[in-house]
Amino acid sequence: xxxxxxxxxxxxxxxxxxxxxxxxxxxxxxxxxxxxxxxxxxxxxxxxxxxxxxxxxxxxxxxxxxxxxxxxxxxxxxxxxxxxxxxxxxxxxxxxxxxxxxxxxxxxxxxxxxxxxxxxxxxxxxxxxxxxxxxxxxxxxxxxxxxxxxxxxxxxxxxxxxxxxxxxxxxxxxxxxxxxxxxxxxxxxxxxxxxxxxxxxxxxxxxxxxxxxxxxxxxxxxxxxxxxx
Ligand code: IYR
Numbered sequence: 001x002x003x004x005x006x007x008x009x010x011x012x013x014x015x016x017x018x019x020x021x022x023x024x025x026x027x028x029x030x031x032x033x034x035x036x037x038x039x040x041x042x043x044x045x046x047x048x049x050x051x052x053x054x055x056x057x058x059x060x061x062x063x064x065x066x067x068x069x070x071x072x073x074x075x076x077x078x079x080x081x082x083x084x085x086x087x088x089x090x091x092x093x094x095x096x097x098x099x100x101x102x103x104x105x106x107x108x109x110x111x112x113x114x115x116x117x118x119x120x121x122x123x124x125x126x127x128x129x130x131x132x133x134x135x136x137x138x139x140x141x142x143x144x145x146x147x148x149x150x151x152x153x154x155x156x157x158x159x160x161x162x163x164x165x166x167x168x169x170x171x172x173x174x175x176x177x178x179x180x181x182x183x184x185x186x187x188x189x190x191x192x193x194x195x196x197x198x199x200x201x202x203x204x205x206x207x208x209x210x211x212x213x214x215x216x217x218x219x220x221x222x223x224x225x226x227x228x229x
Contacts, residue, residue, distance in 0.1 A: 029164070029165065030161065030164070031213070033160070033161075033164045034169075034208045035170065035171055035172060035208070036169035036170065036171055036202045036206060036208065037111070037117055037171055037208075038117065038120075038202065038203040038206045038207075039117050039120045039121040039122070039169070039171075039198060039200040039201065039202065039203055040120075040200060040201045040202065040203045040204065041120055041122060041200075042122060042200065042201050043074075043122045044122050044123055044168060044199065044200060044201070046072070046074070046123070048166050048168070049072060049123060049125075049163070049168065049199065050072070051162075051166075052159060052162035052163045052166060052168070053070045053072065053125070053159065055158060055159070055162040056068075056070065056155045056156070056158045056159035056162060057070075057155065058158070059151065059154045059155035059158050060151070060154060061146075061147070061151035061154075061155070062145065062146030062147035062148070062150070062151055063145075063146050065130075065133060065143075065145040065146060065151070066151075067129055067130040067131070067133070067145040067148045067151055067152060068127060068128065068129060068130065068151065068152050068155050068194075069127075069128040069130060069187070069191055070125055070126070070127055070128070070159075071124075071125065071126040071128070071185050071187070072123060072124075072125055073123060073124040073125070073126065073185070074122065074123045076119070078184060078185070079118060079119050079121075079124060080119055081184050082118055082124065082180070082181065082184055082196070083115055083116075083118035083119050085175075085180035085181075085184065086115050086118055086173075086175040086180070086196070087113055087114060087115055089175050089176060089177060089178075089180070090112075090113035090115065090175055091113040093113065093175075093176065094112055094113045095113075108209050108211075109209050110209070115173075115175075117171060117173075117198045118173075118196075118198060120198075120200075120203070121171075121198035121199060121200040122199075122200045123198075123199050123200065124196060124197065124198050124199070125159065125196075125197040125199060126181050126185060126193055126195070126196050126197070127152060127155070127156050127159070127193070127194045127195040127196075127197065128181075128182070128187055128191040128192065128193055128194060129148050129149070129151075129152040129191070129192055129194040130145055130148070130190050130191050131145060131148060131190055131191075131192060132144055132145055132190050133145060133190065134188075134190060142190070152194050156172075156194065156195050156197075159197070160172065160197070163199055168199050168200070168201075169199065169200060169201060169202050170197050170198070170199050171197065171198045171199075172195060172197060173195070173196045173197065173198060174195060174196065175196060178192075178193035178194075178196065179192075179193070181193035181196060
């Protein structure tokens, strides 16, 4: 097989001091991110949101297949249809599909099947994963994608971080099953909804659950001569 063309890497080397300052600032910023469930209806600068989606699209992916597609939804009618369909599925989840332990685990978050944020938030981003890519040159009409879950998961994480860095609050929402999203948004057969992310500014007086994050020893284990505390 012929190798693809390679170009020189463009890499900026930082001083250790710059690295430390960046790491500390970055951790503080990331640690301040909270999932928000109550949004103000105030519109967002969509050029900022588009740039965050572009940033997400720089994620690494299996064989650089970029197996993702992002729908940015601001149309109130479409948001309403998404809310109605999501609430129908969530009603089934909360009343029939989720077991006692799951419902118990969710109690601290106070969630239920009613999802006003799907209409209140000025925008929804729906992340789709592409299980394969249409390819007219292939006998099957398809070319395969690799590590799709991992690739789209990484891109979604980058999207959440990018939005947070730009002062935009997010809710990672996974109504299940999510088939209605491809239907409402008229996405092609090779795409399946992966995440539904309401975005916006937090509603005034917005409260969030009082949660703790893992400490270092729970979070990580080091396997080397030096250890950090
Ligand atoms: N998808 C449902 C239920 C839900 C499940 C988990 I796991 C959460 O962390 C939060 C919610 C919902 O969105 O209400």
